[in-house]
Amino acid sequence: MxxxxxxxxxxxxxxxxxxxxxxxxxxxxxxxxxxxxxxxxxxxxxxxxxxxxxxxxxxxxxxxxxxxxxxxxxxxxxxxxxxxxxxxxxxxxxxxxxxxxxxxxxxxxxxxRETVHAPAAVSAGQAESLEATQTTEQVRAQRSKWPSALLWVLTACLAVACVSEYVAMRRPPKAQVPAPIETFWGDFLRGGDPLMIFPNPTFRGLPETGMKLVEPDDSHADGTIDMLTGTGESMALVAITKRIEQMGHDVTPKRAHLFTWDDANHSNLIFLGGQVQNAAFALLPQLQRFSLKGANAEPFQGQGAVLDSKPASGGQQYYFASKDFNNGNDYAIVALTEGTTPEHRILILAGTNTYGSEGAADFLCNPDLLQGLLSSLGVGPGGRVPPFEALLLVPERGGAPISPRRVLVYKRQPEAANAASDHH
Missing domain, CATH: 1.10.10 (Arc Repressor Mutant, subunit A)
Incomplete structure (x- = not known):
């Protein structure tokens, strides 16, 4: 050795x-x-x-x-x-x-690096772990033969899958969690284990020759790639999965392009990313107050923004993200809405860019920030969290989101009342 x-x-x-x-x-x-x-x-x-x-x-x-x-x-x-x-x-x-x-x-x-060889006699648990390791090594050996371009294309999704598999294999017993985490996530998980819809936006081109994001309403020509996931959404998936598994629940990840509403009838849903990153986002019922403006939509300023459709008197209507992803500000929407059945709910974490979505996940995994949100909604320990929409500011430093914070919180109205209000 x-x-x-x-x-x-x-x-x-x-x-x-x-x-x-x-x-x-x-x-x-x-x-x-x-x-x-x-x-x-x-x-x-x-x-x-x-x-x-x-x-x-x-x-x-x-x-x-x-x-x-x-x-x-x-x-x-x-x-x-x-x-x-x-x-x-x-x-x-x-x-x-x-x-x-x-x-x-x-x-x-x-x-x-060292190659670890199995001993002659192992316990049942060790044998199961060894079998998983051997399977992983076989996959790695096979994958090393693939063209390098394909490896680039699959990087983000494979990373998410490997992390999810590792966490599932090594999941600890339900741990003690801070009270705000227990209140928010415990309430959301009453409807059962969630299905997490993570984005795989469509690109044209190859990593070696340059890639261009295809807008959701563009036609898909030959040569498009839909197997990439942004760094921020990948990090968000891992963070949310870890929190939920601390609560003793499982998370099922699913690519946005593979999502169907048949999946929604038996699960809580978590959507990561906005409409550009997550094609399934466009299928969701429209939020009552906040929405994402694409970079190519009017008013055109070259970057995405969050639109507040019900600004306070003299308040701001558009919240534009900075052009500099490394040292700027992003905005994100966090929303909890009714689900497709009375016992289920939908949680949305959508940033104007990939780091905004990660910042939204950081916000929902931070007990201090969650406590502020729960207090603004009038929710006490163990209480029921009402449907809401929140606008977050997500500063970015060195290409990473830091210290997300609330800008606005809106309590959603019941759908029937909201429809009547819109009619009048």
Whole structure:
């Protein structure tokens, strides 16, 4: 068994390979932090890297940077972990050196990959785990023979599937959860386990030659791809799944293009992404107050927005997202509506871009933010959450959503009353 650690030269070569991969080249901020942490690990082994050092030396924050008020470094570290995991799932599948960023730390670890062989005698539980591992290795071996372009196309969806499978295999018993989480999610789950509709928008072209998003109302010519899922929606799926499974429930993920309303008659539904990302979103009943404006819809400003159809006197009607995804602001809608049957409900998390959807999931998984929402709706511990629509502001720093917050909350009216109001 190989026990020595990689040499500095081997580490530098592996870091250069990872940093030159597509996932890192497309995110200069994450790449810069990755290179900096590598330099610290090689030149100062065992040294603890502080958030302040990363913020001031890499991200060029002012000397008054306070990590208690600014979570940018933590958000970028989370993104770095995701990109490393994605790299080793695909491009780096057979790389001999593994680079990891342990949670709660800013110190990279470097190790040689080892092949683990099964002992002669194993328990029943070990045999089941070993069988799953062997199956995974067989899939990996087969997948390594596929054309590289196809691997690019399948990256996001495979990542979501693998994470979901891993969580299902390793699911712990129902854990104690904060009271706001118990109130909100416990109420939603009274109707049973949810079906999560995650987006797979349609693109034309290939990753190597350039890809263009196809609007939902455009005709689909030959050569389109509908197997991609945005990073934000993938992260949202994992976060929501984890929370629901903490409540002792299961989540069934389903691609938007495969969703039918026959699926809806027996499940609660969770929709991730807006109408551009999630084709099934267009099939939903129209929300009473908020809706998403596409980037190509009037009023045209080159980016998406949330429309408030019932603004307060003198209030804002359009909430436009920033053009800069790395250091701007996005907006998102979180809505809880009636389902297709009286016992079921529909939960919507839709951002004007992929990071907005992730921010909406972060909001619903944060007990402090949820408590603020429940208080605004007049819901006490264990109470029934009424149908509502909420507008969120989602700041983006370093290509990641941070600190989402409520802008407006609207209690939905009963459908019959709302229809009568619209008629008059």
């Amino acid at each position: 190989r026990v020595e650690s990689p040499s500095p030269e081997e580490i530098q070569a592996q870091v250069h390979k990872v940093a030159s991969s597509s996932g890192f080249v497309s995110s200069e901020t994450v790449r810069s932090v990755f290179v900096y942490l590598t330099q610290q690990a090689v030149e100062h082994p065992g040294k603890t890297v502080k958030e302040y050092e990363i913020a001031t030396q890499v991200l060029r924050r002012n000397s008054n940077f306070d990590s208690r008020l600014d979570s940018t470094v933590r958000a970028i570290a989370s993104r770095l972990r995701s990109k490393l995991a994605e790299y080793y799932l695909h491009e780096g599948l057979h790389d001999p050196i593994l680079i990891e960023l342990p949670k709660g730390s800013y110190a990279l670890s470097f190790s040689f």
